[in-house]
Amino acid sequence: MIDTDSLKDYRTKRDFHYTPEPIGGQNVSSGKPRFVIQKHAASTLHYDLRLEVEGVLKSWAIPKGPSTDPRQKRLAIPTEDHPLDYIDFEGVIPKGAYGAGTVLVWDTGTYENINEEDGETISMAEAIQNGNVKFWLNGKKIKQGFALIRTNKALNKRWLLIKMNDEGANINQDIVATEPQSVLSGRTLEEIADKKKI
Numbered sequence: 001m002i003d004t005d006s007l008k009d010y011r012t013k014r015d016f017h018y019t020p021e022p023i024g025g026q027n028v029s030s031g032k033p034r035f036v037i038q039k040h041a042a043s044t045l046h047y048d049l050r051l052e053v054e055g056v057l058k059s060w061a062i063p064k065g066p067s068t069d070p071r072q073k074r075l076a077i078p079t080e081d082h083p084l085d086y087i088d089f090e091g092v093i094p095k096g097a098y099g100a101g102t103v104l105v106w107d108t109g110t111y112e113n114i115n116e117e118d119g120e121t122i123s124m125a126e127a128i129q130n131g132n133v134k135f136w137l138n139g140k141k142i143k144q145g146f147a148l149i150r151t152n153k154a155l156n157k158r159w160l161l162i163k164m165n166d167e168g169a170n171i172n173q174d175i176v177a178t179e180p181q182s183v184l185s186g187r188t189l190e191e192i193a194d195k196k197k198i
Contacts, residue, residue, distance in 0.1 A: 006056050009080035013098040020091050024083025032110040033124070035137060036087045037066065039180075041189050042101035047176070049161065050082055051111060051135065053124045057082040062161055065106075065176035066142065070169050076148055076159040090184055092193060102193045105184045106176075109139035134164070140183040141175065144168025 007024050016023045033052040040048055040061075047065040050057035060076040067074055090105045114134045115127040127133040131150030137143065145164035152158045163169060180188055 006081045007083055010082055013080065015097065019093050019097045021089055021093065022083055022085040024085060033113070034084075034087055034109065035111045035135075035139070036108040037062075037106045037139070037142075038089070039065070039104040039106040039176075039189060040099070040101060041103075041193075042093075042099050047106060048079070049076065050086065051124065052084060052087075053128065055084065057084060057086055058124075058128060060148065060159060060161070066146070066161060067163055068142075068144070068168060068170040068173050068175050070163045070165040071171065072163065074161040076161040077157060078159065088184070090182060090192065092195075102189045104182045104187070104189050104192055106179075107137075107139040107141040107183055109137065111138060112136040114145065131159075141179050142168070 011023065014021060035052065036048075036050045036057070038048045038050070040046055044063070047062045048059055049062055049066070050059045059079045059082050061079050062074050062076050064074050087108060088105070090103055092102050093100050112135060113121065113124050113127075114136055115122045115124065115132075124133065124135070128148075131153055133148040134145065136145045145166050145168070147162045147164060149160045149162060150158070151160060182188075182192070185192070
């Protein structure tokens with residue numbers, strides 16, 4: 001069941017008569033938890049990582065996008081929870097609206113919770129609360145493990161996205177540069193924007 005209180009910030013920031021973004025509440029979880037990484041050409045280009053947790057998408061903005069290099073620590077800034085049906089959102093948020101710009105579904109799929117404490121699996125919600133989250137992405141582009149680590153508990157505004165040193169690690173690949181297209185439509189940001197000018 002979707003926690004409507006956790007979507008309050010999301011809905012307060014948006015005018016759904018103006019933005020094509022989903023209002024939420026129509027999509028329920030089915031089976032394995034899902035994730036999406038959206039490429040977002042807003043005021044600055046960034047990537048949004050969203051993980052399905054307890055009926056909503058917990059979200060972080062990743063300015064430089066994910067890296068397959070375990071040596072790279074990517075800044076991750078928490079943002080408001082998003083509804084589950086945002087997983088499939090791709091299009092143009094109009095000028096003047098919150099988050100105005102073009103959105104592309106860069107990768108999507110399911111993920112596995114690999115958080116443990118004293119040999120027991122702990123929930124994603126608890127791991128997020130603790131500020132130490134580990135997960136394995138089963139996407140179309142990314143099939144490997146990552147960690148989200150909170151570096152400042154008091155402010156909760158600075159996290160790091162770190163690639164795990166597993167078989168998917170590759171220090172020679174810049175995956176966001178070599179894989180720019182949408183996994184849903186095959187289009188680039190420019191091609192999506194051309195369909196509807198901002």
